[in-house]
Amino acid sequence: MLELEADDIYVSYGDLTALWGVTLRVQQGEIVVLIGPNGAGKTTLMRAVAGLQPPYRGRILLDGEPVHQFRSHQLVERGVVLIPEGRRLFAGMTVLENLTMGAYTPKARKTLDETLRRVYTVFPVLAERRDQAAGTLSGGQQQMLAIGRALMAQPRLLLLDEPSLGLAPLVVGDIFDVLRQINQDGVTVLLAEQNARMALELAHRAYILEEGRVSGEGTAQEMLQADHVRRAYLGQVSPLESAPEA
Amino acid sequence: MNLEPVIQNLVFGLFVGALYGIAAVGLSLVFGVQKVLNVAHGSLIMLGGYASFWIFTWYGIDPFISIVLTVPMLFAFGLALYLGLFRFVTRLGEEERIKNSLLISFGLTLVLENVAIRLWTADERAVTTSYAGDGLTIEGIAFPYTRVASLIVAAVGVFLLHTFLTRTFAGKAIRATSEDWEAASLMGINVQRTYMVAFALGTAMAGIAGALVSVSYLVAPGIGLAWTLKALVVVVLAGMGSILGAFAAGILLGLVEALSIYVVGASYREVVGLLLFVLVLLLRPQGLFGRH
Numbered sequence: 001m002l003e004l005e006a007d008d009i010y011v012s013y014g015d016l017t018a019l020w021g022v023t024l025r026v027q028q029g030e031i032v033v034l035i036g037p038n039g040a041g042k043t044t045l046m047r048a049v050a051g052l053q054p055p056y057r058g059r060i061l062l063d064g065e066p067v068h069q070f071r072s073h074q075l076v077e078r079g080v081v082l083i084p085e086g087r088r089l090f091a092g093m094t095v096l097e098n099l100t101m102g103a104y105t106p107k108a109r110k111t112l113d114e115t116l117r118r119v120y121t122v123f124p125v126l127a128e129r130r131d132q133a134a135g136t137l138s139g140g141q142q143q144m145l146a147i148g149r150a151l152m153a154q155p156r157l158l159l160l161d162e163p164s165l166g167l168a169p170l171v172v173g174d175i176f177d178v179l180r181q182i183n184q185d186g187v188t189v190l191l192a193e194q195n196a197r198m199a200l201e202l203a204h205r206a207y208i209l210e211e212g213r214v215s216g217e218g219t220a221q222e223m224l225q226a227d228h229v230r231r232a233y234l235g236q237v238s239p240l241e242s243a244p245e246a
Numbered sequence: 247m248n249l250e251p252v253i254q255n256l257v258f259g260l261f262v263g264a265l266y267g268i269a270a271v272g273l274s275l276v277f278g279v280q281k282v283l284n285v286a287h288g289s290l291i292m293l294g295g296y297a298s299f300w301i302f303t304w305y306g307i308d309p310f311i312s313i314v315l316t317v318p319m320l321f322a323f324g325l326a327l328y329l330g331l332f333r334f335v336t337r338l339g340e341e342e343r344i345k346n347s348l349l350i351s352f353g354l355t356l357v358l359e360n361v362a363i364r365l366w367t368a369d370e371r372a373v374t375t376s377y378a379g380d381g382l383t384i385e386g387i388a389f390p391y392t393r394v395a396s397l398i399v400a401a402v403g404v405f406l407l408h409t410f411l412t413r414t415f416a417g418k419a420i421r422a423t424s425e426d427w428e429a430a431s432l433m434g435i436n437v438q439r440t441y442m443v444a445f446a447l448g449t450a451m452a453g454i455a456g457a458l459v460s461v462s463y464l465v466a467p468g469i470g471l472a473w474t475l476k477a478l479v480v481v482v483l484a485g486m487g488s489i490l491g492a493f494a495a496g497i498l499l500g501l502v503e504a505l506s507i508y509v510v511g512a513s514y515r516e517v518v519g520l521l522l523f524v525l526v527l528l529l530r531p532q533g534l535f536g537r538h
Binding site for chain 1: 422
């Protein structure tokens with residue numbers, strides 16, 4: 001069983017506090033989505049959970065164990081893997097090298113070949129381009145590689161920060177399909193996403209983050225119907241509907 | 247025109263250049279991976295030179311053989327330096343690191359230099375092997391054994407480092423960390439430990455360079471900054487963080503210096519490297535083999 005709990009956390013960058021007492025819970029098997037405008041603290045929350053930006057107040061618990069002072073590499077060993085905003089691939093290294101780095105932890109390294117076969121099954125294009133430098137892939141392929149690289153670590157909790165950013169709507173649909181599949185294989189997912197409609201259609205539950213605070217939470221169904229959410233986040237047609245035919 | 251002296255000059259340029267190359271790869275590795283500009287790198291070469299010299303003087307072991315001792319010694323010294331000093335620099339943001347590492351490593355240069363004077367006096371030392379001065383002569387071109395052996399050792403050292411970085415798990419982790427340390431830490435890579443290993447490897451490379459310096463040049467406490475400067479010119483020529491590129495750029499600098507005596511005369515040879523340095527910065531700031 002896996003349970004992530006952020007308990008009243010405050011995170012700052014120097015003098016600037018980005019999260020003001022955020023409390024959130026993610027349970028085994030869930031897909032939870034964070035929605036909210038730019039600058040609301042979604043990325044900061046993801047970074048705090050992944051150990052990149054530790055909270056100065058409050059606690060983060062993983063299966064009841066406080067992990068907010070752990071560094072990111074220690075969290076990876078406990079199954080918490082973040083796909084950061086902008087993907088952050090090792091651009092000068094090959095696709096295969098990127099995937100290999102994903103399986104860096106001793107545990108993941110043992111089953112590297114098997115996990116690699118699984119990733120290649122999910123993303124055949126990565127197998128075709130295994131010897132190509134990651135930086136030369138298209139945006140969609142890069143996102144696939146970022147997800148594939150994270151899967152190599154055999155995550156229990158997968159954190160994704162804006163996976164749809166800069167991608168063509170059709171590709172976003174593919175990526176979300178893969179996320180649903182990954183979740184059905186038993187990986188818990190926490191997703192920060194500006195594309196609220198698609199994210200809510202995928203997720204079980206959602207939190208709204210505004211100005212560094214949680215301003216709403218509920219099941220994805222409730223959110224899709226809530227007035228405030230409809231007005232603020234679903235008001236404009238989603239990019240998938242507005243985009244011209246590819 | 248008689249080509250023999252020109253070719254002889256180029257051959258020596260190649261030998262000298264290989265030494266520049268091996269002197270530069272350690273500096274390049276450390277800067278590329280952790281954005282620490284270690285101007286004490288030349289002083290680490292100096293320490294490697296003394297290690298070779300004393301092992302030769304006390305035990306009569308040839309520097310080309312004692313390299314199997316000096317390299318691990320310098321590696322261990324690199325670990326200690328990282329844990330005692332540079333660990334505190336790499337905690338800073340990348341921009342801060344360059345400034346702070348400059349200050350700290352310049353201080354380290356002074357410390358190492360003065361400790362060396364205290365321990366071993368300021369005398370110039372050199373290893374004179376039984377075969378020093380011997381060599382092959384092919385078509386009138388001299389190939390001294392020590393220089394040929396130095397070239398081979400330098401090339402093998404660079405090749406091994408390159409192979410380690412491209413073929414092993416730990417080496418790939420070093421490259422990943424150098425590309426994006428935060429993303430690397432999200433793979434489960436312990437970034438601080440990777441920095442430590444990279445720093446120690448860079449110091450070990452200075453050990454190889456020091457051994458080669460001891461047989462072909464002079465070892466004295468004050469040689470550090472001159473070697474740092476050479477290494478720095480080579481690293482800028484090559485582009486930051488490219489290992490094979492640094493070696494190639496070292497050889498290029500050696501060849502250009504060798505040829506330059508026909509243009510500007512031997513006394514201005516040193517200036518040519520610096521001129522090349524400025525030209526590259528102006529025309530191709532990412533270096534000859536740099537990516538960015």
